[in-house]
Amino acid sequence: MNIIKFLDEFTSENLSAKTSSRREAFSTLGSLGKKAALTAIPFGLATSSGKAFAAQDQNAAIGALQLALTLEYLEAEFYLKALNSGVLPGGSKAEAIYEQISKHESAHVEFLKSGLGENSIESPEFDFTAGGAFDPFNNNGAGQEVAYAQLLALAQAFEDTGVRAYKGQAGNLMGTQFLTPALQIHSVEARHASEIRRLRADVMGENLDQNALGWITLDNRGPGMPEATQAVYDGEENVVQGGVNLVDATAFGDVAVSQAYDEPMDGQTASNIAGLFIVS
Amino acid sequence: MKKPMIKVQQEYSASNGNNSSRRKFLKMGSLAVVGSGFLLSCSDDDDLMDPVDRGDVFDLGSGDVGILNYAYALEQLEAAFYTNVLDGSYWMNASAEERLILEDLYKHEVIHRDFFKAAINQAVGGDTSKVLPELEFDFASVDFSDRSSVLGTARVLEDTGVAAYNGAGSLLTTPDYLVIAGKIVSVEARHAAAIRSIFMDDPKAFAGDDVVDENGLDLARSPSQILTAVGDTGFVKTQFTANQLPG
Numbered sequence: 001m002n003i004i005k006f007l008d009e010f011t012s013e014n015l016s017a018k019t020s021s022r023r024e025a026f027s028t029l030g031s032l033g034k035k036a037a038l039t040a041i042p043f044g045l046a047t048s049s050g051k052a053f054a055a056q057d058q059n060a061a062i063g064a065l066q067l068a069l070t071l072e073y074l075e076a077e078f079y080l081k082a083l084n085s086g087v088l089p090g091g092s093k094a095e096a097i098y099e100q101i102s103k104h105e106s107a108h109v110e111f112l113k114s115g116l117g118e119n120s121i122e123s124p125e126f127d128f129t130a131g132g133a134f135d136p137f138n139n140n141g142a143g144q145e146v147a148y149a150q151l152l153a154l155a156q157a158f159e160d161t162g163v164r165a166y167k168g169q170a171g172n173l174m175g176t177q178f179l180t181p182a183l184q185i186h187s188v189e190a191r192h193a194s195e196i197r198r199l200r201a202d203v204m205g206e207n208l209d210q211n212a213l214g215w216i217t218l219d220n221r222g223p224g225m226p227e228a229t230q231a232v233y234d235g236e237e238n239v240v241q242g243g244v245n246l247v248d249a250t251a252f253g254d255v256a257v258s259q260a261y262d263e264p265m266d267g268q269t270a271s272n273i274a275g276l277f278i279v280s
Numbered sequence: 281m282k283k284p285m286i287k288v289q290q291e292y293s294a295s296n297g298n299n300s301s302r303r304k305f306l307k308m309g310s311l312a313v314v315g316s317g318f319l320l321s322c323s324d325d326d327d328l329m330d331p332v333d334r335g336d337v338f339d340l341g342s343g344d345v346g347i348l349n350y351a352y353a354l355e356q357l358e359a360a361f362y363t364n365v366l367d368g369s370y371w372m373n374a375s376a377e378e379r380l381i382l383e384d385l386y387k388h389e390v391i392h393r394d395f396f397k398a399a400i401n402q403a404v405g406g407d408t409s410k411v412l413p414e415l416e417f418d419f420a421s422v423d424f425s426d427r428s429s430v431l432g433t434a435r436v437l438e439d440t441g442v443a444a445y446n447g448a449g450s451l452l453t454t455p456d457y458l459v460i461a462g463k464i465v466s467v468e469a470r471h472a473a474a475i476r477s478i479f480m481d482d483p484k485a486f487a488g489d490d491v492v493d494e495n496g497l498d499l500a501r502s503p504s505q506i507l508t509a510v511g512d513t514g515f516v517k518t519q520f521t522a523n524q525l526p527g
Contacts, residue, residue, distance in 0.1 A: 096483035107496030184497035190469035195486040214474040260388035
């Protein structure tokens with residue numbers, strides 16, 4: 001079976017060749033954060049090629065877990081700040097959902113730090129405005145309504161990215177004790193993604209829109225999602241699994257077939273997306 | 281060497297069919313037992329010689345093909361369940377959102393089922409004697425006119441799917457299969473969250489503390505745990521064995 005080449009795209013070789021230290025890599029990502037001030041720059045396209053994610057070790061598994069920890073740091077801080085922002089309606093279903101997700105993301109941070117031990121990395125400094133492109137916590141005068149929309153949109157982008165990024169690292173964790181826990185985190189991220197997507201749909205009154213359900217249709221980012229988030233969804237339109245074209249092999253079209261499978265994301269793309277929100 | 285053979289016992293009384301007790305039964309770890317034709321003997325020893333000869337009873341097989349057949353069995357179960365849901369009066373009269381969600385789940389599970397049939401055929405070079413046959417199911421214990429019965433069963437099946445794929449990933453030896461399992465399990469988890477969200481009152485139920493532990497980790501169960509639980513539901517009429525699966 002000839003399915004994907006993702007293993008080639010995130011090998012330890014790439015990591016060691018392109019990045020000599022975490023500090024250097026994060027300073028690279030830091031400059032990306034500033035570039036992101038241009039709203040026109042979409043997620044994942046703000047960097048030139050050849051800038052790999054920060055990995056201190058050549059071991060692919062450790063690199064995979066460090067990428068995971070970076071994404072978890074980003075999510076954990078995002079949800080804590082969201083809950084403290086006053087943007088979520090007090091006592092609302094949305095607030096309860098953010099509380100539950102926040103609890104999990106903070107737990108994932110601790111779990112991965114402890115799993116990585118001496119290979120653990122410290123949290124980068126995040127800027128959830130992406131250099132002024134967003135104002136999800138309503139700190140810069142966007143207003144409650146705009147901030148809330150961005151709070152939901154960023155959560156969806158982070159969760160859908162998390163699902164794809166963990167999936168992209170599964171091969172690097174094969175044969176290690178970390179594979180099963182990583183899968184267990186991965187499916188929690190998918191539960192989060194489903195709920196955030198459905199919450200957004202409810203808030204927008206779009207819960208009968210195929211592009212706003214708990215699963216991803218083709219490469220549609222969904223109604224109301226900023227164009228800058230398109231990199232999160234590119235490639236999700238795939239309908240060929242294990243060499244089998246499932247539109248031809250089943251009674252269903254590309255909408256249902258693409259929904260039925262989430263696609264992996266390589267480490268480079270995931271770190272580029274995270275990099276938009278990393279200052280240093 | 282003979283393997284231990286477990287015949288799942290009937291413990292669930294058909295007369296005990298009110299919804300609250302069914303829901304209780306349908307929790308992971310205490311799945312409803314509604315009769316069974318399912319033979320299970322997963323072994324934790326390493327001896328994979330000589331599967332017990334059961335005549336025409338299919339054995340899932342060993343290695344990656346065994347795990348693929350195992351996943352195929354679970355996807356057949358889910359697909360058959362949602363096929364029944366869409367033929368039932370609850371779905372026909374449900375709210376537009378619930379109809380849409382369940383119709384999507386039906387499509388996704390049928391697509392997963394048909395994928396595994398094709399993929400396993402490919403993996404065994406077209407030797408259909410190694411491909412799990414089409415199973416027969418008995419959903420007499422589900423009331424397809426009743427919202428709680430339908431959504432409660434859907435919840436168990438989706439959470440079980442998540443636990444099964446999470447537990448089977450480390451048993452796969454082919455990276456491509458691991459990635460495909462990963463592509464499917466996250467969609468099962470999206471399903472589970474949506475069903476829980478519309479069915480359970482708790483706004484945190486989509487990833488509730490009953491399925492996600494204090495480390496933020498989802499369910500993961502071994503094939504033997506999953507097959508025992510599935511056998512206990514009584515939904516699977518066609519007997520098959522899992523004599524050579526690890527775990």
